Amino acid sequence: MTMRSETKAHPQGVLSFPEFWRWLKGHAGCILSVATPDAALYDNEEMHWQLGEEDGSAVIQLLHGKNLVGEIVIAHQYIDYVQVDPDGEDEFVFDCISNTDGDCVSAYSFTLAHAYVPDVRPMPSRLVH
Template sequence: MKNSLSFKEFWPWLTEHPNCILRAGTADSVVYDDDDYYWCFSEEDARTLLVQVMRGKRPVAELFIEPEHITFVQITPGEKGEYNFDLVTEMQGQPQVIYYFVLTHAFEESERNGQGSHGRLH
């Protein structure tokens, strides 16, 4: 398993695993998954990605992510088989987590047998 990856590698993989997200948030907020919720991913505009947690047709929470500010995604094992994906930026030369996602499994690259680099559920 990789310890870090680019946001360009992470985002498409994340959007293919919405049912694996346990929680997501920022330094001052957290949204927990629930049986009544589902996760939606879209582009707000050319520079902003949107993660919405929905209950029916109503948004419960939203995260606006600007990929240009994300330096890399740090992957660390969490508690009880969870995996933390920290979206890190550089502020005054220091890494700082600006968003995070906790999933039920790790990022795994498929073998490069003509399929390219693509995460898969294991």
């Protein structure tokens, strides 16, 4: 997986990391890969993703049964925003951008099977007991 390293302005298709993380936790089964500049985890039919938090960091684990295959920990305070690639066809890329010394760098990259669509929770029309 190629990590992007380029300077970008904040165009449309930008999410805050907390907003992206909240949404991603409801779509863990849609993750195809998670990457850093140094490592990548890829989905497989026999594996599943587990997302959580530990000591204020976001934790992404890839498991085979109950065995941990790999783990990526994101110290989200260093993520300035998440850039959503609107041009996906079968894969949709979400780059977690960190502004380091004036350069915007993709510190983490998520590839999902579908685009970002904010979850809409229907409001009940009346209370039911």
